[in-house]
Amino acid sequence: MTALTLSTSSAATLRADAVVVGLVKGAKGPVVAPGAEAVETAFDGRLADVLETLGASGAEGEVTKVPGGSGLKAPVVLAVGLGEAPAEGKSYDNEALRRAAGAAARALTGTKKAAFALPVADADAVAAVSEGALLGAYSFTAYRSSNGDAKKGADKSAPLADIAVLGAKPRDKAHKAAAERAQALAAEINRARDLINTPSNGLTPKTFAAEAQAAGKEYGLKVEVLDEKALKKGGYGGLMGVGQGSENPPRLVKISHTHAKAKKHLALVGKGITYDSGGISLKPAGHNETMKCDMSGAAAVLSAVVTAARLDLPVNVTGWLALAENMPSGSATRPGDVLTMYSGKTVEVLNTDAEGRLVLADAITRASEETPDAIVDVATLTGAMVLALGNRTFGIMANDDAFRTSVHEIATEVGEQSWPMPMPAELRKGMDSPVADIANMGERMGGGLVAGLFLQEFVGEGITWAHLDIAGPAFHEGAPYGYTPKGGTGSAVRTLVRLAERTAAGDLL
Template identity: 65%
Template sequence: MTALTLSKTSATELSADALVIGIVKGEDGPVPAPGASAPAALLSEAAGVLATLGAKGGKEEITKLPAPAGSGAPLLVAVGLGSAPEDGEGFPAETLRRAAGAAARALAGTEHAAFALPAGDAEQVAAVAEGALLGAYDFTAFRKAGEDDRGPLARVTVLTAGAEEAGRLAAAARAEVLAAEVARTRDLVNTPPNALTPADFAAHVTEAAAEHGLTVEVLDEAALREGGFGGILGVGAGSQAPPRLVRVAHTHPEADRTIALVGKGITYDSGGISLKPAGHNETMKCDMAGAAAVLSATVAAARLGLKVNVTGWLALAENMPSGSATRPGDVLRMYGGTTVEVLNTDAEGRLVLADALVRAGEESPDAIVDVATLTGAMMLALGKRIFGVMGNDDAFRALVAESAERAGEPAWEMPLPAELAEGLKATVIADLKNMGERMGGGLVAGLFLKEFVPAGTAWAHLDIAGPAFNEGGAFGYTPKGGTGTAVRALLTLAERAAAGELAARG
């Protein structure tokens, strides 16, 4: 993990291997970003060279050059912040976060970089620190070290001249926890499915819980059969790696609110008997991203000592075809007694979530949030960088979406049209079908899940199918592969609940 320090030392005095500065678009070329914690003379001298090199100051644009005389580092890295903010306004946190992340990625293999981006208050300090740490992420667990493997930026110093002492320290501490837990989710998502079966995942949860003081309970296949968890068992029936349901909880003695987080944890999704077509299997190790995010958010809440109870439920299974696999046409009896006719075994996430939602609801939390890479339909609706938010309570759905945006995770509120629910009930042999109308498929999936939420409990559903796994090039602080989507949104929601912004149940 990249180390983080804060310093009020001048950029001309701090010794580092690289100095990161911010630039913005000017009328005649790039100009120093207002509010940057670096001497104006140093920035002005560099501006002329940057213009000669073709730099324009566009967002996340990276330009490297030898540092001018007087710098404490031999290398200057200029990162674009776009247009300068209006008078009296600072840069948005997400602009700083992405700029710092882009610079950190560009400095892979560097030992120590000082970031002299605008960081005049705690919010800006947090944004720069988070962006730099998230951007420095690298997944190396399955790579053989070689000459071309530079490794991530090893150490980050954020220059914080002008920032209030207590605020900047708290911001840095939170940034370190947040980045570490986002990295945990990224690591889990990037881990190949032969190294992360449901049992492996459960063992990781147990280890993390012991390290950070959480309680944990793991239901194996025998306990799941005894408890009647037909959804999780049905999805995992075709695999030699049996399923698990894991409960992990952070409890604070002064908390008066409880949030239950439920995560889809399909460690590999072949589609089952309804096998996915060629070209759709290669990234299906990411189908446990929801469960990973739930784990990381719960651990982060514990590490930060948040005055809220957070209970994470990880529904873990591997969806494989075999002679014992659930068939289209089979009927499963879910935990709680509802029966579901399975028409498509590739609509499996909603089946494992249904069991976990009912079980989570038995503990009467004030709110439930489920997180899942659930439908391709959501990607068709919102693309690959935005996740959808649905729910049974307008105020709570808005709170969740606002928390995501505040954390820097693009989210969009989506409806749950009542007429689409009718298609889920058009069966003569069971209570529900696991498929409804094809159009609006992401909303249909949300309506299915709603059937398993207890009355009187606020609930939100996050469909993170698009942003959970980045198959394109890295950008900002987002790497290729697992992104850690939803961890920051869930943590922000937990913080707001601890601050009294979550209404009590019912």
């Protein structure tokens, strides 16, 4: 695990393998950002000129390395672009700091220690730099073979091991709290990333449930697991219907953080399809290779609940992980079959690849029985949402406009791209079934909205509810950028944690 420290030491005298400075776009060329004054002095005030000569402009995410020179203990200076400088009197954008720190940490893979001399004018900036650096230092190595003889030297693929945030005061309560929160949050986002990146032969509903139990034991959370026998006996037709075609049977996991001073109860529900073949409605070639990520919602929920416990938030947070593997076999649900859900409603399954809404529906109904103040479900639910919003933005739907707006504002605050989506009542008619209460498919156009309307049918009366469709940003297939790696991203964890914090503070619900 990457270590994080706060330090008031000078960037010139601190012993590190590299020192990171910020570079912004100026009117006449790049300008070194505040926090790196000692490094500027070591370069006789010419650091920006040297970097510009090497092609640096200060553009966001741009990384340029130069030798540290005789005036620095660190042998390397890494300049990372912050984009446009803020207006006079304004602070640096926290997301720009977060992304810059992440880009620098990625560029320093294989390095043991780096000092980050970026602008940290307040505790929020300390948090942003800390989060970005810790998230950027992530790598998934569980399935890598050994690099061989240790005598050959350091592992060049190992993540940055030690991060020092310069200018942050270790004895300042606000700075210290910001760093501690960043460490807990980043660790749990990286837990979600690990789960998402684990191949489906290594992560089944049973092993996912065991991961939740282990986390619960470590952080004092209560964990309950319903296996296939309990699910069948309890009438969980959605979970059983999706999971019955697989040799790896489904699970429903309840993981609870409770606090003696809590006044509100937040329920989080995550889609946990550990592999999605599409079932009998088999996905076409080219669409199966990344379907290990179809449990990203459940991973986000697990990590958010554990973070709430690690931060000791005075709010009750219950996570529901709806875990199943969607496979075709002689026992699999067929298109045209009718399932009786946990709620008692019947669903005609027109497409077995619309399975996520089936497992979520059972979990939402079960969560509603505890009458929480709000339910938020998270799911890689529809390709339609990706078509609508692209690969980096998740959609937000809700049965309460004010709550939807609040979730959107919270996501923006923590640096997660999202967009509020409507719930057009006229699309509900497309799910009318001649043989059941509702079908699991409706009109093709607006498919992401149809899925949200389906889920709304299973929310308990009078309960505030929001649905996050993270199908786009949950799994990144392109080149890494900022603090975002290739593969699982941990999308929505930050939003859920801040939602819990705001609820604990009495600002929501």
